[in-house]
Amino acid sequence: MGKQDLGLPTDTIAAISTAPGRAGISVVRVSGPEATLVAASLGVTGLTPRRCVLTAVHHPDDGRLIDRAVVTLYRSPASYTGEDVLEISGHGGTLAPQLLLDAACAAGARPAEPGEFTRRAFLNGKIDLVQVEATLDLIDARSEVAHRAALFQLERGLSRRIEELREGLLRLQAMLTYEIDFPEEDDGPLPERRIQGAARSLIERLEALLLHAPEGEMVRDGALTVIAGRPNAGKSSLFNSLLGQERAIVTELPGTTRDAIEAMLTVEGYPFRLVDTAGLRRGADRVESLGIEVAEGYLASADLVLFCAEAGRALHEEELTFLRRWSPASDGRPRVVVVRTKVDRCARVAGRALVDEASADERSVEVTVSAVRGDGLQALRLLLLESAYSGVRAGTETPLVTRRRQARAIRRALRDSEAFVNARDAGLPPEIAATHLLDAERALEELLGVVETDDVLDVVFSSFCIGK
DSSP states (O other), X not given: OBGGGSOOOOSOEEEEOSOSSSOSEEEEXXXXXXXXXXXXXXXXXXXXXXXXXXXXXXXXXXXXXXXXXXXXXXXXXXXXXXXXXXXXXEEOXXXXXXXXXXXXXXXXXXXXXXXXXXXXXXXXXXXXXXXXXXXXXXXXXXXXXXXXXXXXXXXXXXXXXXXHHHHHHHHHHHHHHHHHHOTTOSSOSSOHHHHHHHHHHXXXXXXXXXXXXHHHHHHHHOEEEEEEESTTSSHHHHHHHHHTSOOSOXXXXXXXXXXXXXXXXXXXXXXXXXXXXXXXXXXXXXXXXXXXXHHHHHHHTOSEEEEEEETTSOOOHHHHHXXXXXXXXXXXXXXXXXXXXXXXXXXXXXXXXXXXXXGSOTTSEEEEOOTTTOTTHHHHHHHHHHHHHTTGGGOOOSOOOOSHHHHHHHHHHHHHHHHHHHHHHTTOOHHHHHHHHHHHHHHHHHHHTSBOOHHHHHHHHTTOOTTO
């Protein structure tokens, strides 16, 4: 199903596009074929496209003055949605923008659904589906890197790469046309090595896009970094020190943290979802056991684990068991950093391994810190960066794939491209081999939204706010 089959909207919508609350200005947007009629009903006439006008706005029912606002008209197709768009910039606050919206609806518009302005921009061909997702990512960005990645996608950085790959698939299909149309010929117009070379080049470029997809998702959501360890091992102190503020309660009593506490941390612009969890120990009471269950849930999906243990002592057997369980393995379990805490209380020299080498899991990285003095915290931050974002920090020119939907579509295209190569190697008829290229092309078209369904669009737009 193409976009043309989804049905273009014919009505006019309106919404408040600015966040609620006390503010200097607010923006009410109107989009649709009757946008200029709505403006006329509000007493706003003589608008010149893309020229701001300070004017009085009246209610269409009784003519009462609602606000003095700056009104701008954007004519189709040169607007965000591709339709006639009216933007009314009035005073902020709670009541003033709501009165403007009510007046616009009384003048013939209807309240917009979440993301409906951007959805219309997509349906009218102003942006593709990757740009739609980038729009939301830009709004939700909580780090400089996420902001840059969203802007790059909004400027069609990833979309252009996908279109180039799609064009490569089309050229490859064209290479097979002669074999399909003239099967009686012994030799096709192109040597097999050229066809195979073009296919393998496509595979390499698809693999390059997927190489840093896990890091791309972390750029958007933040690398889930879980602080774990026994009670009173310095977890909450480390949590607060990394954040630079007191978010977790710190006491000498074991079991103070009964639930998980989550906060965003950025290191050189890269985002981390830092989570302080309940101390892991046997024999905990009922409430503390619930907190340990929550901690286990976070650990199961963690990208990184900071395992805290006091400096100057050997690890307990249950701590070693934890490291063996959560250290990196072939199934993708998180990498563990052993954080030796409270080094300021240790008589031995800080910065050196403060544990018997035989007792530590050889697959774990270790660093010593003092939350009181700040020793080792910068080294730990740099270690977090290297552990989570080493690939994307290398300055690669490959666009970042930041969403699972995008990665799934690219993996489908990769699998079908590999299936094409295997079919050629097996000597299958060109008609059979070509079906894999068609499937790969469809996967990339779905990624861009060239071929799409209402169900997928509903999922994509479900997280948008009203007014965007």
